[in-house]
Amino acid sequence: MFFGAKGRFVFVALTLVTGLSRGDETIGMAPGEQWWGAANYFGTNMPFTAGADLLIDLRKENYNNQCAAFLISDRGRVLWCDDPCAIRMAKGTISVSTESPVAVEQLGTNLPTAYRAACARWFPPTGRSPDPKFIAAPQLNTWIELTYHQNEHDVLAYARSMLDHGVPPGVLMIDDTWQAGYGDWRFEPSRFPNPKGMMAELHEMGYRVMLWMCPYVGADLPAFRRIAWGVNPDDARGYPTRGGFLTDAATGATRPLEWWNGYSAFLDFSHPNARTWFQETLDGLVRDYGVDGFKLDGADLSAYDLASCRAFDPKATNGSLNNGYCAFALRYPFCEVRNLWRMQQMPVVVRLHDKPHEWASLERIVADMIAAGLLGQPFVCPDMVGGGEWKTFIPGSPFDPELFIRSAQVHALCPMMQISASPWRVLSLEHQEIFSRIIALRQKFARKFVALSQRAGEDGEPILRNLEYNFPGQGYARIRDEFMMGGDLLVAPVLVKGQLKRRVVLPPGTWLSDIGETFVGPCDIWIATPLDRLPHFTLQ
Numbered sequence: 001m002f003f004g005a006k007g008r009f010v011f012v013a014l015t016l017v018t019g020l021s022r023g024d025e026t027i028g029m030a031p032g033e034q035w036w037g038a039a040n041y042f043g044t045n046m047p048f049t050a051g052a053d054l055l056i057d058l059r060k061e062n063y064n065n066q067c068a069a070f071l072i073s074d075r076g077r078v079l080w081c082d083d084p085c086a087i088r089m090a091k092g093t094i095s096v097s098t099e100s101p102v103a104v105e106q107l108g109t110n111l112p113t114a115y116r117a118a119c120a121r122w123f124p125p126t127g128r129s130p131d132p133k134f135i136a137a138p139q140l141n142t143w144i145e146l147t148y149h150q151n152e153h154d155v156l157a158y159a160r161s162m163l164d165h166g167v168p169p170g171v172l173m174i175d176d177t178w179q180a181g182y183g184d185w186r187f188e189p190s191r192f193p194n195p196k197g198m199m200a201e202l203h204e205m206g207y208r209v210m211l212w213m214c215p216y217v218g219a220d221l222p223a224f225r226r227i228a229w230g231v232n233p234d235d236a237r238g239y240p241t242r243g244g245f246l247t248d249a250a251t252g253a254t255r256p257l258e259w260w261n262g263y264s265a266f267l268d269f270s271h272p273n274a275r276t277w278f279q280e281t282l283d284g285l286v287r288d289y290g291v292d293g294f295k296l297d298g299a300d301l302s303a304y305d306l307a308s309c310r311a312f313d314p315k316a317t318n319g320s321l322n323n324g325y326c327a328f329a330l331r332y333p334f335c336e337v338r339n340l341w342r343m344q345q346m347p348v349v350v351r352l353h354d355k356p357h358e359w360a361s362l363e364r365i366v367a368d369m370i371a372a373g374l375l376g377q378p379f380v381c382p383d384m385v386g387g388g389e390w391k392t393f394i395p396g397s398p399f400d401p402e403l404f405i406r407s408a409q410v411h412a413l414c415p416m417m418q419i420s421a422s423p424w425r426v427l428s429l430e431h432q433e434i435f436s437r438i439i440a441l442r443q444k445f446a447r448k449f450v451a452l453s454q455r456a457g458e459d460g461e462p463i464l465r466n467l468e469y470n471f472p473g474q475g476y477a478r479i480r481d482e483f484m485m486g487g488d489l490l491v492a493p494v495l496v497k498g499q500l501k502r503r504v505v506l507p508p509g510t511w512l513s514d515i516g517e518t519f520v521g522p523c524d525i526w527i528a529t530p531l532d533r534l535p536h537f538t539l540q
Contacts, residue, residue, distance in 0.1 A: 028092035034074045034468075034477045035094075036111075036374045038087050039067040041353070043367030047074065047468075047477050050092035057086040058341070059097075062301040062322070064353035065368070066340040066377050069098075070118070074468060074477055076108035078118045084301070084319045084341065110472035112461075115374065119460040123344035123376045129457030130349050130379050131333050132450045133208055135416055137170030138442060139381070140207075141295075144420035147390045150178045151191035152198045158422065159202055165424055165432075167439055169206030171334060173295050176212045182264055183217030183224060185281050187289070199290045208334050211291055214298040215278075215325045216264035217245070219256055224265055227277055228254045244273035246309040255309055259298065266303065269324025270313035282328060293334030299325040300339045336381070344376025345460055349416065351381045354388030359403060361387060363495045365410055367480040373462025379453065380464070381416040386426075393421045401431050402531060406494050408435055409534040412442040413491045415449060415463045434532045441534065445489070452486045471507040474522070479505055488539040494529045502529050504537075511537040 029035075034047030038056045041063035045054060048071075058067050069081035071094065079087075085098035096102050107121075108114035119125070140162055146154055159172055180186045187195035202209050217224050227244040245265040248255040256263040267274040285291040304311075304318035311321060319341035329335035329348040336349040352368055355361040365382045372380040386404040391397060404426065411417040423435040452463045462469065465484045467476035482492045482505065490511065492504045506521035514536045519525055527535055 029094065030075060033077075035071050036371060037071040037079075038069070038375075039063045039065060040368050040371035040375055040377070041065045041067075043369070043371035044364055044480065046367065046371055048089055052089040053091075054089045055086065056088075058301070059084045059086055059318070060302055062339050062341055064300065064339065066350050066372055066375055066380075067301075068342045068344060068375055069096075069102075070122070070375060072111065072114050072118060072374060074111045074472065076106055076110055076114040077104065078107045078114055079104045080118070080122055084317055111374075111477075112469050112472055115469070116459075116461070119345070119376060123342075123460070125345050125456070125458055125460035126347055127458055128347035129453045130347055131171075131208070132453070133170050134334070134349055134379075134381075135450050135453050136446045137168040138411075138439065139171045139173065139416060139418040140167075141173040141175060141384060141418055141420040143173075143175035143388065144384065144390050144393050145422055145425070146175070148177045149191075150174060150176070152193060152195065156198060156201060159205055159207060161422065161424060162419070163205060166436055167419070168443065170208070171210060171292075172202060172207040173210045173336070174212065175295070176214075176261075176297075178211060181218050181221055182214060182261070183221045185213070185285065196289050203290065208292040209290075210293045210295050210334050210336065211285060212295045212297060213282075214259075214296075215267040215269070216259055216298060217267065218264055219254075223277070224254075227267075227273055228265065242273075243312060244268055244271045244277060246304070246311060249308055249310045252310070257303065257305065257309070259303060266309075267325070268311050268316075269321055270311045270316040275324070278325075278328065279331075282332070286332070293332040293336075294329070295336045296326060296329055297338060301341060340377075345378070345457075347379065347457055349379055349381050350377050351418070352383045355383050356389055357387035357392035357399065357403060359495070359497050362403060362407055362410065363481070365407075366483050366493070366495070369414060369464050370462075370466045370480070370483060373464050374466075374469075376460070378456035378461065378463045379415065381418055382411055382414050384418050384420040385411050386421050388420065393426055399426060400497075401427055402497060405431060405434055405438070405531055408438045410493045410495070412438045412534060413445060413485060413489070413493075413536060415453065415485075417442055437532065438534070445485075448489070449485065455486075467505070467507055474507065476505065476507065490537040490539070492527075492535040492537070494534075500529055501526055502535070504535060506537065510540040512540055513537050 029050045034049055036046045069085045071079040080103045081098055081100055083100040085096050088095045107117035142155055145158055180188045230242040245254045246268050254265050257266050299322045301318040304321045322341045326337045326340055329337050336351055338351045369382055385408045456463050467479050470484050481495055484490055504525050506519055506523050508522050511519045
């Protein structure tokens with residue numbers, strides 16, 4: 001283990017021998033060594049090699065996804081730091097800027113053995129996994145169809161339409177603007193006249209229902225006055241009667257900060273008032289309406305500007321404030337988070353950041369999913385089919401039905417599939433038929449994927465893996481357009497527009513294709529990929 005000097009870059013030794021050189025602190029990566037980790041946003045940059053030139057500053061950013069100060073090598077080495085830090089890769093070296101201890105250790109001989117050892121040491125599995133309903137059927141999210149106009153009538157119509165088209169009921173998320181305001185977490189009464197009845201009807205259809213939430217409070221709301229100024233002269237529980245937001249470091253006053261929907265006060269989850277108020281709010285929604293859980297959005301590390309703001313706990317970091325919010329996901333059976341510092345193996349869904357409706361973003365999904373698994377996040381959802389930007393799906397937008405279909409195919413054989421834009425609105429009848437067959441394919445593997453999720457809760461290993469993880473040391477590390485589900489299902493989706501034929505690399509073994517062909521690996525094959533085909537191969 002190597003302990004870095006406070007406040008400066010520490011060049012850590014990455015050599016082929018166990019341990020570290022304690023003389024020269026600027027030893028380079030081993031020739032040919034390949035690394036994964038830090039932030040799954042950089043999945044397409046992975047594996048990192050001696051030619052990498054990249055700064056990943058986890059003290060300031062989580063890059064809209066999941067992150068940890070954790071790197072893992074195909075030579076069995078691991079870099080770990082408990083706290084947010086900056087990781088710089090340049091000229092064949094990895095350097096870390098931190099005020100905390102940094103460990104670089106030989107924990108295995110290859111990628112899977114090192115991962116298992118690191119998992120057991122720093123982020124052991126909990127024995128739990130997300131509710132099977134997240135996986136056994138496609139998830140639904142009302143965002144694309146209703147955007148900032150969430151309402152009871154259209155939520156119910158959306159849920160019914162999916163059932164009418166053969167999509168089995170699973171988890172349904174009601175997105176932003178169901179509420180009266182940011183921090184006023186009541187159903188907006190003019191748009192949701194009977195929310196309790198709506199919830200009962202959705203439950204009767206077979207859905208579990210989640211509500212979108214964020215850790216921000218508008219400065220003109222009663223909730224702001226309660227938290228910032230206090231409403232009780234005393235509190236029998238011994239909590240401070242005032243405070244619960246980030247404050248200005250100079251003046252001590254509550255300081256509204258900017259986020260994607262404007263300016264709001266940011267809940268300071270190091271403060272007991274903030275935790276108490278948020279807990280009471282969520283519990284009230286469960287108690288009064290039968291809500292099953294929450295989509296906990298926001299809490300980006302970059303939002304917590306502790307250079308100009310102050311938290312109640314003087315030792316708080318942007319990472320600990322993020323974790324204080326995300327920890328609420330552990331209290332309810334159905335929850336999703338997106339921005340996440342560490343908290344690996346947490347038995348809740350983590351979602352990739354909203355992807356634009358473009359082919360370049362589709363190419364990123366597999367790489368980012370692989371990276372998430374190697375960060376210790378097996379329960380990952382690849383955002384929304386076709387992308388999460390609502391403007392893509394309005395009349396006159398550059399919508400591409402081929403991209404939508406290929407995106408659905410990638411999702412279909414990922415750990416989870418999330419639909420938002422209604423296929424029955426945006427696709428032609430011909431393409432709707434293809435989409436229905438994609439749903440049927442998903443359901444064919446649903447039981448297997450639930451079992452993989454439950455196993456990941458027990459052993460901590462990724463559900464979705466790169467070929468290098470299952471077949472280490474055989475030259476598969478840089479393949480980013482194929483992936484494995486567990487140990488025996490290889491998926492080779494089409495990620496390029498107009499690609500009607502693609503190359504597939506098959507590792508050692510006998511493989512049965514989706515159309516009944518048998519191949520003996522290792523081998524490279526070329527296969528036809530018409531729009532209605534998602535190539536996949538089962539190890540016999």
